[in-house]
Amino acid sequence: MLNLHIVQAQHGDSLLLEYGTPPEPRYILIDGGPGTVYKDHLQAVLKQIQKAGGALEQVVLSHVDDDHVKGLLDLMKELKRQQEKNEPLTIDVRALWHNSFSDTLGPEVEDGFAKFLENSGEISDLMPLSAAEGKSIAQGDELSNLAVDLGVPINPGFDPSCIITVDQAGGPLSEENLELRILGPSLQNLEKLRQDWLDWLAEQEEKLSAKDLLDDKAIGDADASVPNLSSIMFLAKADGKTILLTGDGKGDDVLAGLQQANMLEPDGTCQVDVFKLPHHGSQRNVSPEFFRRLTADKYVISANGKYGNPDPPTLQWLVTAAKEQGRAIEIWITNPTDGTRELVDKYPPDEYGYRLVEMESGAHEMILTLAA
Numbered sequence: 001m002l003n004l005h006i007v008q009a010q011h012g013d014s015l016l017l018e019y020g021t022p023p024e025p026r027y028i029l030i031d032g033g034p035g036t037v038y039k040d041h042l043q044a045v046l047k048q049i050q051k052a053g054g055a056l057e058q059v060v061l062s063h064v065d066d067d068h069v070k071g072l073l074d075l076m077k078e079l080k081r082q083q084e085k086n087e088p089l090t091i092d093v094r095a096l097w098h099n100s101f102s103d104t105l106g107p108e109v110e111d112g113f114a115k116f117l118e119n120s121g122e123i124s125d126l127m128p129l130s131a132a133e134g135k136s137i138a139q140g141d142e143l144s145n146l147a148v149d150l151g152v153p154i155n156p157g158f159d160p161s162c163i164i165t166v167d168q169a170g171g172p173l174s175e176e177n178l179e180l181r182i183l184g185p186s187l188q189n190l191e192k193l194r195q196d197w198l199d200w201l202a203e204q205e206e207k208l209s210a211k212d213l214l215d216d217k218a219i220g221d222a223d224a225s226v227p228n229l230s231s232i233m234f235l236a237k238a239d240g241k242t243i244l245l246t247g248d249g250k251g252d253d254v255l256a257g258l259q260q261a262n263m264l265e266p267d268g269t270c271q272v273d274v275f276k277l278p279h280h281g282s283q284r285n286v287s288p289e290f291f292r293r294l295t296a297d298k299y300v301i302s303a304n305g306k307y308g309n310p311d312p313p314t315l316q317w318l319v320t321a322a323k324e325q326g327r328a329i330e331i332w333i334t335n336p337t338d339g340t341r342e343l344v345d346k347y348p349p350d351e352y353g354y355r356l357v358e359m360e361s362g363a364h365e366m367i368l369t370l371a372a
Helices: 037-051 066-084 101-105 107-126 128-150 187-210 216-223 251-260 288-293 312-324 338-346
Strands: 002-007 015-021 024-030 056-060 173-175 178-184 233-238 241-245 270-276 294-301 329-333 354-358 365-371
Touching (some): 066 128, 101 128, 101 187, 107 187, 178 251, 233 251, 241 365, 251 288, 294 312, 338 354
Parallel strands (some): 294 329, 329 354
Antiparallel strands (some): 173 178
16 A cells, blocks of 8 residues: 655645555654644644544754744644643554754754854844855754654664765665665765755855945845755655655655665666656756656645745646657646646646546645555
């Protein structure tokens, strides 16, 4: 059995892998969405699983961003309150996969960024991206602390560095009928990101010292250059079916991870059954060539139009590549958006050979069944 539960996560991500057998299903939760997603949707899904006797074999935070971590924090806080009051738990959590900011990029970067936020002083309110990054880092640390308080093991099996990377994972990880193959991040990618952060911090320190950040435009330009973290990405396989989960990873990193895991064909392509598009369908993470090389029968996009996601070019590149290759595809989307409406208008489904599947309004989730 292999099913993908796509939770209504608005502009974020929240997904559940269901595997095992129908009499004894097992679950892995990947991300928890932003804002009120836990209270509005994810909590109800988890309670239904618990009511049927299920548990979360592990919770995966793909990367530290509010639109992925907030719902997991709400879950862990609720479990801690229930534990302290000796109340029944919403659901049992047996492990956490989470690469913290400090563990991933080192204390030098974490301390440097904290110092930058402190030194930015009165202009910090004008740097929303930097402030959001600082908030996300703190959320990641809080998640780790809550897991420790609850006795939930963090990254079990990835000693001694306690960081999940494709380099450490080696071969696939197996449990019941499920096989997980880590595709990212890589140690090489993390080292590049670490250097990007150090370069960025040095540049900002120089600007602050020279008092160059005095006008809104200069502040905005500097703020927009904060480097992002690398996502935990993996391929799930059960009963001959595959699901590719990429967090907010870059297309090049996805392909590099597949290559390092020996998952690419000799011609540099890879075919999966289901592909969760990275970064909510942002065009910054993909390209037309990416969709020609990495193909799927079904594509999943968790987005609601915020920040323009999914971007129209992403959707157009996707359906055009499928049409060129003669592939009939399905696009599963959690919310109708301007981008999906433009796609249907300019690239008609009948002409381009795709089907758009939208979550019902008010639903907590939609379930994509691959193997019963």
